[in-house]
Amino acid sequence: MTNTSAFYLARADESARAARDTSLDNVRARHLQSETVWRAMAARLLHGERLRVAAAAKKDETS
Secondary structure: OOOOHHHHHHHHHHHHHHHHHOOOHHHHHHHHHHHHHHHHHHHHHHHHHHHHHHHHHHHHHHO
16 A cells, blocks of 8 residues: 555545435445545645655754
């Protein structure tokens, strides 16, 4: 499995489409919850990437 923000965001979009396309309330709720989780995972990964870039830049400045 690929752990990239693009992968996570694609799964979130897929969940959003599935939620939109279903007529069952409980299934829609499950897909919307899944979308929320995928987007949170993408945000967490992007935040970590930004922190690593900032730390590397700071390290380069002090070197």
